[in-house]
Amino acid sequence: MLPQVFVLSAQGDRLVYRDFRGDGGSEDLAAAFYRRITALPGARAPVFLAQGGRHFAHVRHAGLYFVATLLPGAAPFLAVEFLCRLVALLRDYCGALNEKTLGLNFALVYELLDELLDYGYIQTTSPEVLKNFVQTDPVLGQPFSLLDLSTVGLFGADTQQSKVAPSCAAARPVLPLRGEQGVRPEVFLDVVERLTVVIAVNGSPMKTDVQGEIRLKSFFPGCSEMRIGLTEEFCVGKTELRGYGTTVRVDECSFHNSVKLEEFERSRILRVNPSQGELTLMQYQLADDLPSVLPFHLFPTINHDSSGRLHVYLKLRCDLPPKSHAVNVCLHLPVPRATLSLAQELSSPEQTAALQPNSKSIEWVVPRAQGGSQLSALFKLEVPGLSRAMLRELGPANLSFEVPAYTCSGLQIRFLRFAGPQPKLPYRWVRYVTHSESYVVRLSAAG
Helix, strand or coil, rough: CCCCCCCCCCCCCCCCCCCCCCCCCCHHHHHHHHHHHCCCCCCCCCCCEEEHHEEEEEEEECCCEEEEECCCCCCCHHHHHHHHHHHHHHHHCCCCCCCCHHCCHHHHHHHHHHHHEECEEECCCCCCHHCCCCCCCCCCCCCCCCCCCCCCCCCCCHHHHCCCCCCHCCCCCCCCCCCCCCCCEEEEEEEEEEEEEECCCCCCCEEEEEEEEEEECCCCCCCCEEEEECCCEEEECCCCCCCCCEEECCEEECCCCEEEEEHHHHHHHHECCCCEEEEEEEEEEEECCCCCCCCEEEEEEEEECCCCCCEEEEEECCCCCCCCEEEEEEEEEEECCCCEEEEEECCCCCCCCEEEECCCEEEEEEEEEECCEEEEEEEEEEEECCCHHHHHCCCCEEEEEECCCCCCCCEEEEEEEEECCCCCEEEEEEEEEEEEEEEEEEECCCC
16 A cells, blocks of 8 residues: 655655545655655665554655555565556656656656555556546647657667667657657667676776666557567676677576566567567676677876876776767766865867766766877866875776667677567667766775
8 A cells, every 4th residue: 555656856845745545644754754764874665664553665756765664564565566667657647757758748647656555555557548538638848750850869879860769769758648640659678788897906806797687568459479589699697608609697687477488498489468568578687797899998007296286197098899989978076175276188079077066976978088098187276285195185087978780798699580470560679789877986085
């Protein structure tokens, strides 16, 4: 039972709130949740105890908090699973999910919540069932067009000739608007990998971890069985060896319960009957044994003098294949808290760097880094009374970036086919992306 469900912005503003039982009490539960979640340390559990024996369960997506309250005795994992499905449904109905789209579609969101829950009890989360009852059309913030090349998305469609659907191509409502004619059926199959790395002072990797997903998003109503062929040399665990080519290995993997695995052991083929909407077909993990080199290597040089000047020279080498590139590269470097000013010399004019006064850190932004290229930056910091203790406040450096059309594990999709005759064969997009928000490089404190 989930008595209350609400959505908050990253600043704690209440965007959606529904009290299904009217027992929320006089205290603002949304404000109470935000006070408690911001007071917790960095590792925040998805479920934690609130006042009066009531618990909060929450998930985060696109900077928003999706929250449900639980009464004593309720299953916490049920609440977390419901919130994850709520996020998926809102993405299916509204397209891109953010604070703006929620504001534009508040009537649709409340109608969905009323169909999902009755007096706090979950009724259904099936898109096939809900589309028979939900009547409100989504409000689109900006109509999508493949000819709109103003935005380079996560999958890096730079030009129309690249023949790669940008990220915004799948960020639109799954169900067509009433009266909309001629909408072509499409299927997006995305292989998304999240890379987490920690590199020691001497440049050797201390930790490498890849969390991967195969996501399917279908805009094709009445789709028959779909067959998805993975790399034939794909193996799970270190003891299994398949084929004679380059082996693609993961430590472990799991599948959605709707995926049929009769052909997986023999031919590495997944079979599924997808409904309209988004579905995570497979999740996998690989740790400490990447088949490819790390995308970036950072070579720092740190010098200082007695007058309080600190010189930090950073050489960033992109070790991707020459035909690959990274976008939205951002290096975050904490500096001594006593730093007063920053002077900079960057290797190219499209790069930017700035000293963030609140966090006392440098943010070096590189829009695009080609594989095999080398970038550099010289930062001159004014630090009065510079001491060895202050030098220990420098670093570690943290990189965030996105690499379109690339996977660290080497996993590839061999084919995407439909079984049986189709009245109209849909457009099929297969996309790959590797991204990282935690690529940590430790620096020498001594300089």
